[in-house]
Structure formats: structure tokens, C-alpha cells
Amino acid sequence: DSGVTQTPKHLITATGQRVTLRCSPRSGDLSVYWYQQSLDQGLQFLIQYYNGEERAKGNILERFSAQQFPDLHSELNLSSLELGDSALYFCASSVAPGDAYEQYFGPGTRLTVT
């Protein structure tokens, strides 16, 4: 158990819908990262937050947005969903934002868009 929690574990929804994925980092970790994992694309970095502020952005679509709240939990919002958005979404946390720090991954949310 990494100490990172994600809800829900599974989500099935229809195209065009909007969903929110939630992540609570490990106690004491200030930085949160979101990743998308699909079969053919591997692990793709989406976005990073540090202490409530956006820190870095990766290949995140405009239909996707995220935020980190004062209690440090984070939410990833996916809207106008398409079939291709079906994937595993991981949240990870680290104590600080620098590249010297290992990341602890949550169990992931499996999103299926039908």
C-alpha cells in the first residue's frame, strides 16, 4: 500500500459525459501528479500540482482539467468523453516537486467510455 488513495476504482460512462476522479496523496506529500495509462501509449504524464499550484503540464487535453485543494487532495475532471479516453488513470504523489524525489502511485481508476 503506497498510501495514495484514488476513487473510484472503476468508472463506466458514455461518450459525451463528464467525470471526476479523486486522489488523496500520502500524508506529508505536497506534490500530486496525474498519469494516463493505455495499452498502446504506456504511462503519459498529464499534469502536476505542488501545494495547490499547477507546476507542470504534459499531454493533457483541453477537455481535461485538474486542481489541488487546500487539504492537498486533487481532482481530475474529464469532460466530453470520447471512446479513446478509456484508460487507467493514476495519481502519484511525492514529498516535493523536484526530480530527485520518487513518486508513490495510487491504485488507479479504470475509466471505460462506451
Place this chain on the structure above:
Amino acid sequence: GQQVMQIPQYQHVQEGEDFTTYCNSSTTLSNIQWYKQRPGGHPVFLIQLVKSGEVKKQKRLTFQFGEAKKNSSLHITATQTTDVGTYFCADTSGNTPLVFGKGTRLSVIA
């Protein structure tokens, strides 16, 4: 953007055989991190390499960083069924926190 290429994509070995996965980059890497993801699980941090030519060992696992910091390898001696999973390298250079390779999926046949 920067890319890290991992080979092989898949590897099937008999239990007891050795296994090696390679991570290559066309640009100089800052640090390399290695993660393992068991089937149905999430990535778990294994190690970080920082220095040119660095070699680190964890029991049967040996991690190496190339002299030019453009490649890295993970070698497992005498594989066991518990080694099954996908091994990812991740580059920490550049503006994106981690750029992952596509991973090497290891199957171990008992």
C-alpha cells in the same frame, strides 16, 4: 520532447534464467528512475540513478547508468515468478517531471 526507448517490449524467460531490459535516449539524461508494475497493479518505485557509470544492486537486481548518461539497464539474475511485471524506466530531465518508456513486460515460466 524527450523520449526514452525501452527494449525489448516483451520478454519470456524460464524461471532461473537472467533478464535484462535496456533504456536508451538520444539526449543526455539527468536522472533515471526505474519502476515495476505488477499485472493489475500500479507502478512502484525501485531506484534512482544519478551519476554517470553508476551501478546499484538490490538483491538479484542490478541497475546501471551509462557513462554518457544516455542509457540505463536493469538486470535480474535468476528470475523468479515474483519478478513478473512490467519494468519502466523514467527520465527526469526536461520540464516534464517524468517521461516514461513504454516498459518491458516480463513473463516468467515456472
